[in-house]
Amino acid sequence: MIELKQITKQYLGQAMPAVENLSLSIPEGEICVLVGPSGCGKSTILRMINRMIEPTSGTVTIKGEDVSSTDSDQLRMGIGYVIQQIGLLPHRTIAENIAIVPRLYKWPKERIAKRVDELIVMMGLDLEKTRGKYPSQLSGGQMQRVGVARAMAVDPPIMLMDEPFGAVDPIARNHLQDELLRLQKEIKKTIVFVTHDINEAIKMGDNIAIFDAGKLVQFGTPEEILTNPKNSFVENFIGHDRVVKKLNLYRADDAMQPVGCLVKESDLQSAGQRMKDAGTEVAFLLNEVGQRLGHLTFAEFEAGKGDLEGLRKKVLRTEKAFVQISTSLPDALSLLLEFDSDYLGILKGDELCGMLSFKDIRKHVYRKDGE
Amino acid sequence: MTLKDFLNFLNKNTETIIEYTGNHFTLVLSAVIISLVIWVPVGLLLTKSDKWAARVLGLANTIFCIPSLSMFAILVTIPAFGLGRKSALFALILYAMMPLIRSVYDGAKNVDRSVIEAARGMGMSTARILREILVPLGMPIIFAGFRVTVVMTTGIAAIATYIGERNLGRFISEGLIRSNTPMMVTGALIISVIAIGLDTILGLIEKSIVPKGLRINR
Ligand SMILES: Nc1ncnc2c1ncn2[C@@H]1O[C@H](COP(=O)(O)OP(=O)(O)O)[C@@H](O)[C@H]1O
Ligand SMILES: [Mg+2]
Numbered sequence: 001m002i003e004l005k006q007i008t009k010q011y012l013g014q015a016m017p018a019v020e021n022l023s024l025s026i027p028e029g030e031i032c033v034l035v036g037p038s039g040c041g042k043s044t045i046l047r048m049i050n051r052m053i054e055p056t057s058g059t060v061t062i063k064g065e066d067v068s069s070t071d072s073d074q075l076r077m078g079i080g081y082v083i084q085q086i087g088l089l090p091h092r093t094i095a096e097n098i099a100i101v102p103r104l105y106k107w108p109k110e111r112i113a114k115r116v117d118e119l120i121v122m123m124g125l126d127l128e129k130t131r132g133k134y135p136s137q138l139s140g141g142q143m144q145r146v147g148v149a150r151a152m153a154v155d156p157p158i159m160l161m162d163e164p165f166g167a168v169d170p171i172a173r174n175h176l177q178d179e180l181l182r183l184q185k186e187i188k189k190t191i192v193f194v195t196h197d198i199n200e201a202i203k204m205g206d207n208i209a210i211f212d213a214g215k216l217v218q219f220g221t222p223e224e225i226l227t228n229p230k231n232s233f234v235e236n237f238i239g240h241d242r243v244v245k246k247l248n249l250y251r252a253d254d255a256m257q258p259v260g261c262l263v264k265e266s267d268l269q270s271a272g273q274r275m276k277d278a279g280t281e282v283a284f285l286l287n288e289v290g291q292r293l294g295h296l297t298f299a300e301f302e303a304g305k306g307d308l309e310g311l312r313k314k315v316l317r318t319e320k321a322f323v324q325i326s327t328s329l330p331d332a333l334s335l336l337l338e339f340d341s342d343y344l345g346i347l348k349g350d351e352l353c354g355m356l357s358f359k360d361i362r363k364h365v366y367r368k369d370g371e
Numbered sequence: 372m373t374l375k376d377f378l379n380f381l382n383k384n385t386e387t388i389i390e391y392t393g394n395h396f397t398l399v400l401s402a403v404i405i406s407l408v409i410w411v412p413v414g415l416l417l418t419k420s421d422k423w424a425a426r427v428l429g430l431a432n433t434i435f436c437i438p439s440l441s442m443f444a445i446l447v448t449i450p451a452f453g454l455g456r457k458s459a460l461f462a463l464i465l466y467a468m469m470p471l472i473r474s475v476y477d478g479a480k481n482v483d484r485s486v487i488e489a490a491r492g493m494g495m496s497t498a499r500i501l502r503e504i505l506v507p508l509g510m511p512i513i514f515a516g517f518r519v520t521v522v523m524t525t526g527i528a529a530i531a532t533y534i535g536e537r538n539l540g541r542f543i544s545e546g547l548i549r550s551n552t553p554m555m556v557t558g559a560l561i562i563s564v565i566a567i568g569l570d571t572i573l574g575l576i577e578k579s580i581v582p583k584g585l586r587i588n589r
Contacts, residue, residue: 052492077494087489091507091582101493134584150493160492 001028001190002049002158007058009044009214017056018044020214027207029188035201036211037237042194045211046160049192050079062158077104080151080159080189084166086143088135094120094146095131101153119149124179141172148180152187162194177203198238202226202245210234223249243365244330252332253325255364256346256354262286265293268308268315272301282343284352285315292352294318295343322347325354329364332356372552380553392561395538398456398528399565402463403521410468411513414475415501424476428469435469439527442466443534459531466527467520474516478509507582514577518570525566529558539565 003026009019019041026032034042047053049060051072060067067075088097095116102112120127123145135143144165151159165173177200184191193204201208202222209219210233218230226246229235238245260280263271265287275283275298283301285293294315304310322345323332332344336358346354381388417424437445439462446458482505490500506513529540542558545551 050492052488073494073496075494076492081489081492083485083489083492085483085485085488087483087485087487087492089486089490089504089584090483091584093584100490100495104494104499136584147489 001063002026002192003061003064004045004048005059005061007045007048007055007060009041009048009053010056016214018214019048019055022058022214022216024209024216024219026190026192028190030206031184031191031193031204033193033195033201033205033208034211035195035198035205035208035237036217038196040211041214042196042211043162046162046192046194049158049160050076050081052076077101077154078156078158080156080161082147082151082159082161082164084163086135086147086167088143088146088150090135093132093134094138097135097146098150098153100150105154107154115153119153122183123149125149139172140168141176144168144172144176148176155187157190159189159191161191163196164193165200166195166197173200180204199245202248210237212237246365247329247333247361250329250364251325252323252327252329252344252346252356253348253354255329255332255360256325256356257360259284259345259352259355262352263296264288265312268311271296271311272298272305275301282355282357284345284355292319292322292345294321295341295345295355297342318343321345322352324348329361333358333361372556377553377556380551380557384557388557388561391537391539391541391558392565394536395525395528395540395562395565398459398463398531398536398538399521399524402460402467402524402528405460406464406467406471406520406524407517409464410471411475414472415479415505417472417476418479418505428473428476431469431472434465439466439530440533443531447534454535456536458534459528459536462531463524463527467524470516470520470523474513474519475509478512478516479505481512482508508585511577511581511585514573514580518573518577521569521573522566525562525569529562 004022004024007019007022008017010017022045034045036042044053048055049062049067051067051070054068088094089100092100095113098116098119099112102115107115116131117127120130125142125145130138130142130146135146138146144167148161148164151161165176168176181204195201195204205222207219208222208225210217210225212233218225218234220228223246225234226238226242226249229238229242235242260282261274261278261284263274263283263285265285267274268285271283271285275281281299282295282297284295287293295318296311296315300314301311304314318339318341321335321339321341321343323335325346325348327335327346336342336344336356342357344356345352346356413427417427442462442465443458446452446462447454449458452458452461486504486508487500490504495503528536528538529543532538532540532544539558539562542554543562546553546555546558
């Protein structure tokens with residue numbers, strides 16, 4: 001979709017090029033994150049895509065068309081652009097701010113008004129309260145939403161976002177990230193997203209391009225980059241908690257194994273034999289009407305064999321150790337620790353569909369790690 | 372001088388007063404209008420180049436420092452101008468250069484860079500950014516400069532009487548020579564009233580012209 005070919009940008013009076021011989025192909029309909037330390041040339045790259053800056057050499061093409069052969073104002077009208085400082089017009093209301101690009105396209109008034117309302121609602125803002133307000137009357141998070149709404153006003157296929165959530169507090173940022181991801185599932189835009197925060201990159205990116213001093217160091221999916229950092233720069237940039245970060249990419253159902261065996265409460269004394277027969281270390285116990293009571297490991301069974309009542313109590317202590325399949329692995333790990341349990345039962349709706357242990361999580365991470 | 376002397380003077384010289392006031396007004400008005408037409412675009416243009424901005428603002432400052440009598444004297448010696456309105460007008464326009472260019476330049480430069488960056492990024496043309504962003508957002512500063520210019524021009528115009536302008540300044544200069552207090556007071560008073568009046572009117576216009584969003588506080 002967006003193709004950068006051997007792009008170099010040398011600013012006048014700078015010793016080093018801000019971007020050096022960059023070739024990068026940005027896939028359609030996905031979020032591509034450009035990440036790297038401050039000053040590594042991310043904004044410069046972004047601004048060469050909509051011709052806010054002209055490259056010293058190389059070409060940028062969008063859908064095969066060289067952007068340098070287009071009218072730059074016309075080009076920019078067709079590309080959403082969001083910056084960290086947002087840049088809302090302080091003398092225009094929120095509705096007027098969102099209407100800027102539709103007005104450039106000379107949309108009729110009614111169409112603009114309808115679209116503006118739609119966007120305000122889509123951004124989760126209160127329509128009546130927000131429409132007529134001025135930017136200075138909004139909070140940082142609200143302004144940022146308006147910034148995104150404004151960039152999406154004419155539904156451009158491409159959005160360029162330069163540290164869009166960099167200036168809001170962490171809670172609002174998390175919120176905005178989640179909402180953009182949710183929105184992206186529907187709108188499927190080609191988004192080039194600049195950030196210096198590796199966590200944001202991992203969370204937001206379908207693909208991540210890591211830069212160091214104007215050069216592309218590694219390009220790949222978050223999984224590829226976390227699994228095989230290309231060199232020590234990438235490793236350091238990701239940080240020592242690389243494996244924990246990687247956990248974030250997975251859900252419980254990615255790592256779970258099938259349920260070992262199910263045992264009725266009344267069959268508790270035969271649970272050991274059942275586990276042996278099934279070749280498993282753990283049994284989940286159900287009461288007479290099929291409700292889940294908890295689980296029991298083979299070791300626990302052996303240790304308390306004679307004392308059925310004691311075994312029952314052990315089982316009941318794990319009655320909360322069930323999670324939904326969509327639970328992220330870090331959350332699952334945290335719950336394993338919290339319940340002081342060896343296993344979590346994994347639920348799909350109300351149905352037990354698998355189980356997860358420390359070992360499963362470890363195995364999953366290492367499998368993906370290729371170690 | 373008694374109030375009676377003063378009223379007497381007003382009574383006897385009504386026609387002259389009206390004539391001088393009219394002349395004064397037209398001189399100020401034409402000087403201000405021509406200045407606006409010339410200097411506002413120049414001020415806006417200067418935002419494009421820091422180098423030229425420094426040069427032109429420097430020049431404007433220098434001109435502004437020339438005492439008005441000297442300025443009139445210099446202009447009169449230039450054959451194309453000579454005694455009279457042309458020289459007076461030209462001098463007033465030169466004096467207006469500093470406050471007008473400065474305020475337009477500052478006003479436009481003061482606009483948050485990110486607002487312009489975002490506007491450019493959305494595909495707004497330079498002309499549109501100028502019209503819809505720089506001018507309205509720069510308005511408070513531009514207007515302050517404009518008010519200073521108008522008041523200043525009203526004052527300096529009086530001095531043009533020395534190069535043949537028949538305006539309110541003449542009451543003051545002749546009054547001084549003839550020790551005619553009512554005459555001096557008349558001139559001084561009317562000039563002050565004009566200056567204060569214009570400034571007040573402009574202040575009211577300013578209030579209505581400054582964009583609403585800029586007047587709202589969190
Ligand atoms: N207009 C400019 N003129 C000169 N140098 C610039 C300009 N813009 C950016 N640079 C330099 O280019 C490098 C990359 O800047 P930038 O693309 O803004 O980095 P990032 O967005 O990754 O922080 C920096 O060293 C910066 O100082
Ligand atoms: Mg940047």
